[in-house]
Amino acid sequence: MRAVIQKSFGGPEVLEVAEIEKPALLSGEVLVRVHASSVNPVDIAVRSGAFPLLGEPPFGVGWDISGVVEEAGPGARYEIGEAVYGMPFFPRAATAYAEYVAAPSRQLARKPASLSHIEAAALPLAALTAWQGLVDKARIKAGDRVLIHRAAGGVGHLAVQIAKARGAYVIALASAAKHDYVLGLGADEVIDYRTTDFTEVVRDIDVVFDSVADGARSLRVLKPGGVLVTILEHVNPELAATVEAAGRRFAGISVEPDYAGLEAIAELADAGLLRPTIAAELPLEDAPKAHELVEGGQTVGKVVLTIG
Incomplete structure (x- = not known):
């Protein structure tokens, strides 16, 4: 072959x-x-x-x-x-x-x-990363305020849709040229990370989905009991300790094969909620x-x- x-x-x-x-x-x-x-x-x-x-x-x-x-x-x-x-x-x-x-x-x-x-x-890899972080680890639910980094990227654009399908309020970070695209995915708000410091305009976040290794700054916008999901700093004991000491929860993600997750993702796709x-x-x-x-x-x- x-x-x-x-x-x-x-x-x-x-x-x-x-x-x-x-x-x-x-x-x-x-x-x-x-x-x-x-x-x-x-x-x-x-x-x-x-x-x-x-x-x-x-x-x-x-x-x-x-x-x-x-x-x-x-x-x-x-x-x-x-x-x-x-x-x-x-x-x-x-x-x-x-x-x-x-x-x-x-x-x-x-x-x-x-x-x-x-x-x-x-x-598979991108959607499972988002699913395992947002659903399995963070256990997002309707009404949660979720901040998603790199929302127009391979993982991010799927994370936006999964979060919306679970009933979350989604605040997305993306460059200005991609704002209309990300809003079209279902995001409730989009912030241009190049011109705006998100830590100055975002508060009371239940879940941050971090795909850019910006965990330390992301911690500032999490409310007590909130969850920092990180896919690049999942092996960072110092960050994990800092997050836990601040009264938030650290959730490092290293994606793994998961037919149950794939089946749930397929259901979302066939329901018209994920593409x-x-x-x-x-x-x-x-x-x-x-x-x-x-x-x-x-x-x-x-x-x-x-x-x-």
């Missing part, structure tokens, strides 16, 4: 399409014929060596997939022909930029019926270009690789 691999750390140019062996199935696993895979910032960090999560190359990159079950091992949850999506194995290698991925069936869920494979592939924004669709061979787009930091939504 064709898959994108890298033999060294470096820039996007180290990504190459190679012929490798199709993965063999174990009990409880399914072989997915991948139709699309999306690119996440963690993919960039792993590829460059800034975050050597997978050790030394060579290895395959990527985690998000959407596709169709082609083979099913004994005890698997899905049958041949079912459309599924997920982010298997994270934080171990999944080699998701590939024509086939073998994965434990309980790390996948049925694809949202209302979404294409391209849209579904854009969801990913696709910034670009590129063929597998253009994986280096996809990484360039994500690394540039100017895209709105997700970049997706189309595979078959």
Whole structure:
């Protein structure tokens, strides 16, 4: 099968399409014929060596997939022909930029019926990050005031929609050029973080969703008992101690495969309450270009690789 691999750390140019062996199935696993895979910032960090999560190359990159079950091992949850999506194995290698991925069936869920494979592939890692932070950890509820950093980003634009679906009042941080977009996602207020210090204009927040490592400042806007959800400073004992000493709750998030979360996300999508924004669709061979787009930091939504 064709898959994108890298033999060294470096820039996007180290990504190459190679012929490798199709993965063999174990009990409880399914072989997915991948139709699309999306690119996440963690993919960039792993590829460059800034975050050597997978050790030394060579290895395959990527985690998000959407596709169709082609083979099913004994005890698997899905049958041949079912459309599924997920982010298997994270934080171990999944080699998701590939024509086939073998994965434990309980790390996948049925694809949202209302979404294409391209849209579904854009969801798993980003949407699960938002879901596990906002719902599982912070336990947001109707009426909560939620502040979301980088609200137009891959995780942020989904966090806005998930928070709104749970009945929260959402205050979003985004550049001025993206205000209309973020309001269209459902945000109640949008603040231009480039011209306004949010700590001077925001108060009494129940939950901060921090995806920019701004936990210390975010703590200032949390009310007593509020929750700081952080996805970049999840291993920061000093910050955690500071938050707890201030009478707030620290919730560090390192996303993990979760079929129950994926099923809940699919329900939101099929109810018309959650939809990913696709910034670009590129063929597998253009994986280096996809990484360039994500690394540039100017895209709105997700970049997706189309595979078959």
